[in-house]
């Protein structure tokens with residue numbers, strides 16, 4: 001069941017989204033050689049709490065941290081631990097904040113110091129694949145059109161697109177209907193309607209896009225060991241232009 005949000009719900013989701021986006025930016029600013037992943041997770045947790053929110057991921061299905069930090073061939077759901085970042089790594093940060101009962105969910109990938117041109121392109125192209133799809137996040141288009149837009153942008157540039165994990169509706173729960181694949185045919189699936197709030201999150205690979213999950217039950221890596229990037233925003237579908245809910249706040253949140 002797709003939940004349509006009221007104007008009041010959206011006001012709260014803007015705040016949840018701003019907190020999540022602030023945490024994402026903070027984590028990104030900490031990505032540099034010599035930093036231990038758990039230091040970033042700690043700062044993210046403190047940031048979220050200090051804004052009167054809760055870290056959505058912490059304890060979700062038993063997940064042990066406040067954010068996911070996924071380095072190089074780790075695609076998603078990397079658990080922040082004692083790994084120390086080194087020059088040339090790329091680090092995907094995924095973070096959710098729950099504020100007054102609503103969730104904001106977002107991710108981005110950051111270079112650690114100087115990275116290769118190929119890796120810089122991966123990050124840029126992953127972000128752009130989201131913005132290509134953003135153009136059609138409008139009433140009347142279908143969920144399948146989003147995946148088709150991401151896939152065509154990425155495939156024409158030689159990338160693999162992860163199919164085993166998807167974006168999703170988001171609201172009082174982090175994962176609501178509908179699932180939002182990053183690939184597949186246009187013209188299929190539910191129609192976008194104003195009041196829907198969706199998390200769109202391309203996961204793009206330099207190799208095939210085939211992934212496997214490690215025995216820790218979380219960490220998802222590329223099968224071929226090639227690098228991957230992730231970009232995600234929570235988006236509000238309206239009668240006109242779509243609105244990014246995981247945008248940085250222009251004034252203090254509370």
Ligand code: MF3
Pocket residue numbers: 056057058060061063068077094095105106107168199232
């Ligand atoms: N953004 C991810 C998702 O939408 C984050 C979930 S990680 C978890 O699924 F640990 F919370 F599960």
Ligand code: CO
Pocket residue numbers: 105106167168199201232
């Ligand atoms: Co998500």
